[in-house]
Amino acid sequence: MNKVVTRFxxxxxxxxxxxxxxxxxxxxxxxxxxxxxFILRIEDTDRARSKKEYEENILDALSWLGLKHDHFYRxxxxxxxxxxxxxxxxxxxxxxxxxETPSKEGGRTEVVRFRNPGEKITFTDSIRGAITFDxxxxxxxxxxxxxxEPLYHFGVVVDDMDEGxxxxxxxxxxxxxxxxxxxxxRALGAPTPVYAHLPLVLGADRSKLSKRLNAKAMTEYRDLGxxxxxxxxxxxxxxxxxxxxxxxxxxxxxxxxxNLSRIQKAAGIFDEVKLRWFNKEHLRSLSDEEYAQRLMRFxxxxxxxxxxxxxxxxPILKERAETLxxxxxxxxxxxxxxxxxxxxxxxxxxxxxxxxxxxxxxRNLKKVLELLGxxxxxxxxxxNIKNTIFSYATEVGKSxxxxxxRVALTGKERSPDPFIASELLxxxxxxxxxxxxxxxxxx
RNA sequence: GGCCCUAUCGUCUAAUGGUUAGGACGGCGCCCUCUCACGGCGUAAAUCGGGGUUCGAAUCCCCGUAGGGUCACCA
Numbered sequence: 001m002n003k004v005v006t007r008f009x010x011x012x013x014x015x016x017x018x019x020x021x022x023x024x025x026x027x028x029x030x031x032x033x034x035x036x037x038f039i040l041r042i043e044d045t046d047r048a049r050s051k052k053e054y055e056e057n058i059l060d061a062l063s064w065l066g067l068k069h070d071h072f073y074r075x076x077x078x079x080x081x082x083x084x085x086x087x088x089x090x091x092x093x094x095x096x097x098x099x100e101t102p103s104k105e106g107g108r109t110e111v112v113r114f115r116n117p118g119e120k121i122t123f124t125d126s127i128r129g130a131i132t133f134d135x136x137x138x139x140x141x142x143x144x145x146x147x148x149e150p151l152y153h154f155g156v157v158v159d160d161m162d163e164g165x166x167x168x169x170x171x172x173x174x175x176x177x178x179x180x181x182x183x184x185x186r187a188l189g190a191p192t193p194v195y196a197h198l199p200l201v202l203g204a205d206r207s208k209l210s211k212r213l214n215a216k217a218m219t220e221y222r223d224l225g226x227x228x229x230x231x232x233x234x235x236x237x238x239x240x241x242x243x244x245x246x247x248x249x250x251x252x253x254x255x256x257x258x259n260l261s262r263i264q265k266a267a268g269i270f271d272e273v274k275l276r277w278f279n280k281e282h283l284r285s286l287s288d289e290e291y292a293q294r295l296m297r298f299x300x301x302x303x304x305x306x307x308x309x310x311x312x313x314x315p316i317l318k319e320r321a322e323t324l325x326x327x328x329x330x331x332x333x334x335x336x337x338x339x340x341x342x343x344x345x346x347x348x349x350x351x352x353x354x355x356x357x358x359x360x361x362x363r364n365l366k367k368v369l370e371l372l373g374x375x376x377x378x379x380x381x382x383x384n385i386k387n388t389i390f391s392y393a394t395e396v397g398k399s400x401x402x403x404x405x406r407v408a409l410t411g412k413e414r415s416p417d418p419f420i421a422s423e424l425l426x427x428x429x430x431x432x433x434x435x436x437x438x439x440x441x442x443x
Numbered sequence: 444g445g446c447c448c449u450a451u452c453g454u455c456u457a458a459u460g461g462u463u464a465g466g467a468c469g470g471c472g473c474c475c476u477c478u479c480a481c482g483g484c485g486u487a488a489a490u491c492g493g494g495g496u497u498c499g500a501a502u503c504c505c506c507g508u509a510g511g512g513u514c515a516c517c518a
Contacts (some may be wrong), residue, residue, distance in 0.1 A: 011518045017475065046517055100516075111516050128448070137514090145516050152518045176445060176513045199449075200511070208511075234455095239465095241456055245466050264456080266449050267511065274468045275457085321479050343459075353477060402477040414479035 004036025005164045008069075009156070011043040012054035015217030016272050019171065019201030019209045021061065022235045024200060027169045027234065028067045029114040029258040032189040039163055040069035044076045045155050061218035065228050066251055073163065077154050082150040085158055085188060086112060086143070094187040095143060114142035114184065126196040126260050139414075141180060169196045172267075190237035196260055196439075199239050200267040208269065225298060225325030227286075230279035238240075239264045248281055280322040288314040298300075298324040307331060309339035313422050316416050335415075339424055341433050342433055343411025347440060352413070353403035362441045363406065364401045367392060369434050377427050382419040389419075408437035 006027040008015055031038040040062065044050035062069070099114040112308035118136040125131055127402050143154040150158070160168065169313075175197050185192050203214035221231055227357070235318065242249075242257040249257065283291065292311040299306050307313075315335040318337070321327035330336060339345060347358075356359050371388050393401035406418040407427060422430045 009518090013518070042518060049517070074465085102516080104516080107516060123518085125448095131447070134448075144517055151516070171512090172448065173512055174518095177518090199514090202511080204454090206510075238455070243457095246456080247455095247467060268456090268509080269454060271454050271468075277468055316480090335444085355477095397477095399477045404477090406477065412478085416480080 001274070002164075002166055004031055004034035005039060005159070005167050006016055006031040006036065006169055007039035007041050007163065007337075008039040008067075008163050009043050009075075009159075009170075009438055010058055011046065011049075012051055012058060013046065014054060015047040015057055015219075017201075017209045017215035017236065018218065018221075019215075021038065021065065021218050022238060023170055024062060024067055024310060025065070025232060025235045026185075026196075026240065027167075028260075029254055030167065030169060030260060031070075032255045033138065033258045036166070038067070039071045039072035039073065039165065041073040041075060041159060041163070043152070044074060044157065045150060045152065047076070048077075052332045053243040056327070058218060060246070061222075064219070064222055065232050067232075075159060078155070078159060078162075079148065081162065082155060082158055083124070083148045084152065086147050086150060089143075089149070089187055091112075092187075097147075098140070098142075108145055110146065111142045112147060114180075114187070116144045116183065117141050121182050122180060123192065124193055126194055127199075127263050128197060128265060131175065131178075133176075135179050135183060141183065153177065157181050157184040158216075159202060161185070161188065162191060165193050165386060167194045167196065169198065172200050174308070178418070184315055195268045199264050201238060202267050202269045203348065204269060204271070207271065215270075223302075223325075223336060225321075225327070226275065226279050227282055227294065227322030227324070228335065230275065230282040234275045234278045235280065238268050238270065247280075247286075273335065276322045283322070283324075284318050287317075288318075291318060293393060295324055295327055299328060300327065304328060304332075307336075308339060309336060312339050319416075338410040338412070338415070342436065345407055345411040349411075349413060349440070350404050350407045350437060353407075354400045356397070356400040358442050361404045362438055364393075364396060365434055365438050365441075368401060368405055369431060369438075372422075372431060372434075377428070380427050381422060382423040385422045386419040404437065405434070408434050 006025040008027045010020055042055050044055070053162060086095065090097065093115065095112055095114050097110055100107065100109055100111055102109060105261070116135060116138055120132060120134050122130055122132040141153070142151060144150045149273050159165075169415075178195060178197075182192055184190075201209055203209050205214060207214065209215040219229070223229075229250065232251060232254070236249065236254050237247065239256070241262055243262070275412055286294065287309070291314050295317070296306045296310060310331070310421055313331070317327045321330055351358060351361055356364075368389055371392060372385065375384055389401065389405075402418055406415060407413070408419055408423065409421040409430065410416065417423065425433070
């Protein structure tokens with residue numbers, strides 16, 4: 001069997017949405033699973049609508065997702081080849097120059113039409129099985145505006161042939177295009193690739209994903225603080241399911257598990273809520289260092305400066321934010337500011353949740369100070385701190401110890417627990433803030 | 444409208460003739476807990492309808508119905 005070659009062939013006439021990239025994901029996974037190669041082909045034969053900006057966005061999104069192409073083509077650069085084959089078809093009378101009365105603005109008086117033999121075409125779709133069309137009703141469709149201006153169907157067939165594409169994996173909306181393309185293949189003597197038409201990705205309202213109405217550009221998700229691992233994982237599982245119940249996959253695990261036979265036939269809805277779950281999970285599986293790095297880059301690209309305490313805040317952020325944007329929100333709202341400097345608080349807050357007198361709280365904080373003094377600086381971890389304090393706290397009433405301790409450290413009614421706060425603050429700062437709290441209490 | 448595709452909890456899906464129809468997200472409830480968050484446990488929730496075939500149908504066939512796609516000198 002020939003080496004597998006798949007291609008993702010978007011046209012740069014707008015920002016691509018999740019459905020488009022889901023096709024790219026499947027093409028990529030299948031090619032890599034089979035040890036084959038993955039082609040990126042920009043279909044820019046419509047010079048009027050194609051824009052460099054959109055092409056760059058596609059490249060940007062694909063590289064963000066980690067889908068590296070093995071070959072890159074720009075359809076507009078195949079002009080001479082397309083013209084050569086278009087002329088060949090005309091010479092063989094499989095196509096002809098047709099006189100037209102332009103039906104709309106800018107219409108030509110001459111176009112190239114395919115001489116349609118009008119036979120029934122049956123092809124086997126790897127996802128849906130046999131599909132039959134009667135191509136009679138297609139008529140002699142147009143394949144070129146002129147001999148030097150090929151149209152979509154012709155360009156696709158020539159390029160797939162020349163690039164050695166063996167598997168065409170694309171959206172279901174291309175099913176009706178397939179018989180025309182097979183007709184052109186036969187006229188050209190080109191092989192017919194294996195077709196796999198993917199179910200569509202729908203918006204929350206069950207309508208087709210549309211850039212204007214309900215779909216974000218892929219790069220917008222990056223700006224919203226989603227990480228590529230999560231997006232890739234989510235996209236792969238939208239319309240495909242591996243054996244077993246595992247849901248969290250890395251790119252290489254996806255390649256390993258992927259196959260065409262477990263692809264869904266029915267359309268699926270793009271659900272941002274589930275995407276958020278994947279994002280949270282993948283964010284958590286990052287090391288603290290990696291997490292801090294990504295968040296720093298995220299803040300930088302948004303023009304926000306990273307606070308000095310950012311890397312220490314990671315454990316807190318990981319627990320509380322599902323996206324990098326939420327992490328940014330926590331930083332900006334001062335959620336972790338206590339790591340930077342002591343946050344002042346009214347005395348009432350210190351006592352509020354303790355439900356105890358100032359004298360009792362002072363006594364407890366002194367005791368905590370004494371206990372913590374016995375913890376070695378090299379063993380200064382949340383677990384050790386908890387062990388050290390907990391039995392005393394339990395004995396005298398947890399809320400009378402832990403609440404004021406936590407407020408002394410974080411200055412807030414609601415915050416991370418005092419153990420993790422102590423760890424992140426370090427021994428000197430922790431002890432100093434407890435002393436400070438004691439000074440402010442009536443003796 | 445013609446042609447084509449599809450149909451399991453709200454959503455993503457498992458079960459390829461025999462299961463109390465399973466899992467995940469979300470929802471709800473309980474627990475954990477000094478607060479907030481995290482987490483743990485539990486729970487409600489589905490085979491579009493009607494006919495066949497079969498001892499037996501979510502699964503196979505037919506007919507409906509519903510949804511979607513497509514019918515360009517766009518891709």
